[in-house]
Each structure stands twice: as structure tokens, then as C-alpha cells.
Amino acid sequence: MTNSDRHNIRTALIPAAGFGTRLKPLTNIAPKEMLPLGRKPTAQYIVEELHASGIDDIIFIISPQKTLIRDYFGDTTCDGSVRLRYVVQEKQLGLSHAILCAEEAVGNSHFAVALGDSVIISRERAFPLQRMLRSYAENPAFGVITVEKVDLADSYKYGMVRPVCEPGIQPFEISALVEKPKPEVSPSRYAVGGRYAFGAEIFDLIRRTPPGVNGEMQITDAIALGMAEGGRVWCTPLTAEEHRHDIGNFKTMCEAYVALSLLDPELAPSVAKAIRDSENGR
Numbered sequence: 001m002t003n004s005d006r007h008n009i010r011t012a013l014i015p016a017a018g019f020g021t022r023l024k025p026l027t028n029i030a031p032k033e034m035l036p037l038g039r040k041p042t043a044q045y046i047v048e049e050l051h052a053s054g055i056d057d058i059i060f061i062i063s064p065q066k067t068l069i070r071d072y073f074g075d076t077t078c079d080g081s082v083r084l085r086y087v088v089q090e091k092q093l094g095l096s097h098a099i100l101c102a103e104e105a106v107g108n109s110h111f112a113v114a115l116g117d118s119v120i121i122s123r124e125r126a127f128p129l130q131r132m133l134r135s136y137a138e139n140p141a142f143g144v145i146t147v148e149k150v151d152l153a154d155s156y157k158y159g160m161v162r163p164v165c166e167p168g169i170q171p172f173e174i175s176a177l178v179e180k181p182k183p184e185v186s187p188s189r190y191a192v193g194g195r196y197a198f199g200a201e202i203f204d205l206i207r208r209t210p211p212g213v214n215g216e217m218q219i220t221d222a223i224a225l226g227m228a229e230g231g232r233v234w235c236t237p238l239t240a241e242e243h244r245h246d247i248g249n250f251k252t253m254c255e256a257y258v259a260l261s262l263l264d265p266e267l268a269p270s271v272a273k274a275i276r277d278s279e280n281g282r
């Protein structure tokens, strides 16, 4: 087992066992995490992001049907620098349940979580995940979350946090968080952005948290329970230069496809031309 301590997290989970209902019929042929964005499958961007942030032990949480993820990635990355493991979530009971399925594989390590349908584009020198791990190392937190500022009208799509003080670009502590609130009751415009760092105590919190929104076991609720019991949580915000793409529905998946293609030097000219041509009605 990889020994990840608080100051040197090397293990990360990629929950990738959801049904992909909103992307049917595409998800009849491949799990959403394997759908292409430009020339790579979505999950490959996430593996590369984790590796660039010092992670060398990745555990995918997959459904029994999602063998394609395992077939594609195998047990190690091409250069052998990252070990890949797989845990099967037999029943899709929610995100925190998926994380709980990896308890044995994680052991007593501190670990990161990167949602398999969420890609972050960053041109900053320290990637968002690195900043999150640094904040976890430096603060007395049982959890650190990457957050992004969203339109208040979209709060019902996300976990939303309540900062202790008006946030700037630095990590900030929060006093509460809630899953998918309506805009009128959202605690702020800062949304949970699909990246987390935890210690092993999160597993016990997950076990003690009842199902929440949509009858699913929500990691937001498990974190809220930890805070109700006196635990502290910090957030690291994405900068104005960073963008998170959620590929959970067709609109955002298509936006992600275009955004990542435009960052690919070989694809960018023809994709940009296709956009210009279509705008000019050609």
C-alpha cells in the first residue's frame, strides 16, 4: 500500500461508476468517463492532472459494467510511473458510497478524490489539485475542497459552501456547506468543484450520514456532519484563469470538447476555423 501522509498525498480516487443517464444513448457504447474530449478520453485528462500533482496511486471506482476503463488504462500508466487500481461499486447509491467502497484499498492513508466527469483546465504554475493538497497539508482540516465561483442561478446543480470571510484567491475556511440548494437559500456563489482531500476519518462520517438529495448518499452531507461534530474544512478556489468542465450532460460535454480541442496545437486551427465558418453561416 502506498503510504500517503497528510503532507505527501500520493493516493487518489476517481469515482467513475455513475449510470451516465443524461448522456444516453452515447453511454450505451462507452462510460461517460471514456467519452473523448479532443483526442483523449475524459478520464485520461484526470489521470494526467493527478500525476502532475504528485499522485502515483490511482484507484478507479467502477461499476460492474464499466470494464472498458480497466481495459484502457490497465495496471500502470505507459511510463510505469502511476499505479492504477480498480474497485467495483456493485450498487450505485451515491458519490459518498462510491468513496466508501474504496475504504479497504485506501487503508489509513490521506487521499484525494477527483470526480471522473470533471476536467479542470489550468494555465497556472501550481495546478488546482496541488494547491488543494498544499492547503490540506498546512491547515488543521479534515477535508479540503476545490471550489469555483458559479452563477447563483446554478446553485441547485452543486454543493455550495459558506465561507467564513469574503474569499479572495487564497484558501479559505468555511462554516457550512449544502448539496444543491435553491439560489435563494444558497450560502454563497462558491460551488464544490469535484476535487477533495480527506483523511481516513471520512469513511466513518460517510457510514453515519443518511441519504440526502435524490435519495443518494452525498459526500457533501458527510462533510457537513464532520463539521457539525467540530471538524474544520478549507476550500481552495479556482482562479479566473482556470475552468472546470463537467461532462455530465450534452451541452457541457460539447463545450468541454471544443475547449480542450482548442488547447491542442494540432487540432486548434481547424476547430477554430469550423467555429468561425459556422458563425458566418457556411
Ligand code: G1P
Residues within 6 Å of the ligand: 095, 115, 118, 157, 158, 159, 160, 179, 191, 192, 193, 194, 218, 219, 220, 246, 248
Ligand atoms: C457532485 C457533487 C456536488 C458537486 C458536483 C461537481 O454532484 O455532489 O457537490 O458540486 O459533483 O460537479 P453531481 O454532479 O454528481 O450531481
